[in-house]
Amino acid sequence: SAVISQKPSRDICQRGTSLTIQCQVDSQVTMMFWYRQQPGQSLTLIATANQGSEATYESGFVIDKFPISRPNLTFSTLTVSNMSPEDSSIYLCSVEGDNTGELFFGEGSRLTVL
Amino acid sequence: RKEVEQDPGPFNVPEGATVAFNCTYSNSASQSFFWYRQDCRKEPKLLMSVYSSGNEDGRFTAQLNRASQYISLLIRDSKLSDSATYLCVVNNGNQFYFGTGTSLTVIP
Numbered sequence: 001s002a003v004i005s006q007k008p009s010r011d012i013c014q015r016g017t018s019l020t021i022q023c024q025v026d027s028q029v030t031m032m033f034w035y036r037q038q039p040g041q042s043l044t045l046i047a048t049a050n051q052g053s054e055a056t057y058e059s060g061f062v063i064d065k066f067p068i069s070r071p072n073l074t075f076s077t078l079t080v081s082n083m084s085p086e087d088s089s090i091y092l093c094s095v096e097g098d099n100t101g102e103l104f105f106g107e108g109s110r111l112t113v114l
Numbered sequence: 115r116k117e118v119e120q121d122p123g124p125f126n127v128p129e130g131a132t133v134a135f136n137c138t139y140s141n142s143a144s145q146s147f148f149w150y151r152q153d154c155r156k157e158p159k160l161l162m163s164v165y166s167s168g169n170e171d172g173r174f175t176a177q178l179n180r181a182s183q184y185i186s187l188l189i190r191d192s193k194l195s196d197s198a199t200y201l202c203v204v205n206n207g208n209q210f211y212f213g214t215g216t217s218l219t220v221i222p
Contacts, residue, residue: 033210042201042214043158092157101146103203103210105157 002027002095006106013083013113020079021109023093028073033094033103034066043092049076083113115140120202120213128221131192135216137185137202147178149187150201152215158201161187192220 003026013019023032032049046066047057055068069077080087093106120137127133139147147164162169164176164185175188185202197220202213 042212044212045209100163101205102148102160102163103158105159108157110155 002029002097002104004093004095004104004106006093006109008109009107010110011112013111015084015113017083018079018081019083019111020077021091021093023076023078023106025074025095029095030073031096032070032076033096034068034076034078035092035094035105037090037092037108039089046078046091049078080111083111085113087111088113117141117206117211118202118204118213120216122214122216124217124219126219126221127192129192129194131220132188132190133192133218134189135187135200135202135218137187137213139183139185139202139204139211141204141206142180142183144183144204144206146205147185148203148205149174149176149185150203150212152199152201154198161200189218192218194220194222196220 005024007022034046035043036046037043045058046061047055047068049055049068049070051070051073065081067079090108090110092108094103096103118139125133149161150158151161152158162171162176164178166178168177173190177186199215199217201215204211
């Protein structure tokens with residue numbers, strides 16, 4: 001299994017500001033995933049963070065809005081830029097288990113934009 | 115069409131009841147299947163993987179029907195602690211897809 005630490009666990013931000021979420025994994029992983037879970041909704045993949053190359057973004061998500069860093073095999077950050085109330089959501093970092101194929105999640109970062 | 119579809123519920127059942135959830139997926143080439151549990155304000159956690167032969171873990175039984183492209187989860191002898199949202203998750207080899215979740219409340 002993988003242990004994933006995310007921070008901040010929650011934050012309240014003003015419209016127009018940016019917030020960077022950090023994700024630390026206790027083992028080296030090739031890919032790290034960033035998901036968004038809006039209130040009452042399921043998880044939507046924002047992007048896949050690859051070490052040594054640019055992140056791969058899903059349809060509807062762009063690098064300017066959600067820049068991602070992946071400086072090494074155990075760490076990644078997701079920035080939510082120029083926030084609006086529609087960005088209020090839980091943001092989850094995730095990695096895939098090597099042997100089981102399951103996804104492990106960080107505890108999530110609950111963001112509220114006023 | 116959504117990749118994964120679930121009945122959102124809510125399911126409100128008395129303690130001791132048996133409850134079943136179903137989930138359908140659209141991609142016949144999907145390779146792996148899971149049920150996750152998500153408690154309120156918490157991250158999803160794996161409940162069980164779903165194998166073609168079906169699998170059981172205590173009070174929980176998961177089944178996969180590839181021909182009809184659906185997955186089921188059966189919970190027997192429901193406990194209060196089973197109250198949560200149950201997410202159906204499918205991996206098509208490239209990406210994981212999540213259902214919207216089925217809400218279960220077990221009532222004393």
